[in-house]
Amino acid sequence: MAKYKIADVVFEINAHHDFFIEMAKKYICDNSFSAEFNATVTEEEIKREKNAPNGKVYTDAFAESLAVYRKISSYLIDFKDGFLFHASAVSVDNRGVLFTAHSGTGKSTHARLWQELLGDRFLYVNDDKPVIREINGEFFVYGTPWSGKHKLDNDIKVKIEAVAKIQRSEKNFVNLLDKKEAIALFMEQSLRFPEKDRTVKYLQIISRFLNSVNTFVINCNTYIEAGKIAVKQILGETV
Amino acid sequence: MKIKDGFVLQEVAGTHIAVAVGKRVKEFNGLIKLNDTCVFLWKILEKGSTEEELVTALLNEYDVDRERAKNDVKTFLKKLKEKNLIE
Numbered sequence: 001m002a003k004y005k006i007a008d009v010v011f012e013i014n015a016h017h018d019f020f021i022e023m024a025k026k027y028i029c030d031n032s033f034s035a036e037f038n039a040t041v042t043e044e045e046i047k048r049e050k051n052a053p054n055g056k057v058y059t060d061a062f063a064e065s066l067a068v069y070r071k072i073s074s075y076l077i078d079f080k081d082g083f084l085f086h087a088s089a090v091s092v093d094n095r096g097v098l099f100t101a102h103s104g105t106g107k108s109t110h111a112r113l114w115q116e117l118l119g120d121r122f123l124y125v126n127d128d129k130p131v132i133r134e135i136n137g138e139f140f141v142y143g144t145p146w147s148g149k150h151k152l153d154n155d156i157k158v159k160i161e162a163v164a165k166i167q168r169s170e171k172n173f174v175n176l177l178d179k180k181e182a183i184a185l186f187m188e189q190s191l192r193f194p195e196k197d198r199t200v201k202y203l204q205i206i207s208r209f210l211n212s213v214n215t216f217v218i219n220c221n222t223y224i225e226a227g228k229i230a231v232k233q234i235l236g237e238t239v
Numbered sequence: 240m241k242i243k244d245g246f247v248l249q250e251v252a253g254t255h256i257a258v259a260v261g262k263r264v265k266e267f268n269g270l271i272k273l274n275d276t277c278v279f280l281w282k283i284l285e286k287g288s289t290e291e292e293l294v295t296a297l298l299n300e301y302d303v304d305r306e307r308a309k310n311d312v313k314t315f316l317k318k319l320k321e322k323n324l325i326e
Contacts, residue, residue, distance in 0.1 A: 179253060180254050180272060183252065184270065187269075195260065196247060199247060199258060199260045200249060203247075203249040206252075207252050
């Protein structure tokens, strides 16, 4: 029996494949904790994840990690006011910033610029799929095992201060992101469930979320100057 | 006519949106942004209504002339038909 603490929830997950065990080892907790939810997935659930959106077929091991991710997400939305969001989440002196974008736009590349500029003050929360949770009216981002190909994640929890959409541009400048546009982003980039009650709950959570954090658009190239301008506008600091 | 089953209307951070739920997600995966007039019309059309009834409802609720109301209803219905949301 294996137990993992992810987003402050203890899950029992008995994985069949080493792939998940390896990626989740930072989150393992000892058996004295009692699991709130058994997120072990069935063969059937693994099978359902095998077909990739681009027409490829995933390995069973990879499909298992996706099935677990979906199962955990269902528990988070039902009982923990939480959801998985596709973003690169970073912490600077314990201030949480989420970079989001359409796939391939370069949110990870931008996060790396911040790391270069901020050094030890910078920590990755999760470079691909962090969890966001609402706790007593405040929003926090958590590291999770699903952190993309570079495995950049830490088992930490940080209060979210800002969300920034990355857009490629020759010139570097930061704008406020209109809340209407932010809604579209949150509909596209999160793991959602089709059920009505879960959809309504999700919309209620992101409504409160968007009212409590700052939302920006970072128009940027991939040079260090882009990071300097974004840090200045979002954190109010000159680096 | 009527709005198809399987949509929820919700206010998110000051904006009214409609999204598909359940089986409907497969055919409609986006979101529809609605202004106040559209929300008003949407709620009526959820239960089923004719174009003329929608115009009358607008005239009773808002301080607009018939021409404007007719136009608003037309535009609204056109938008929904384009997205194939009406049956």
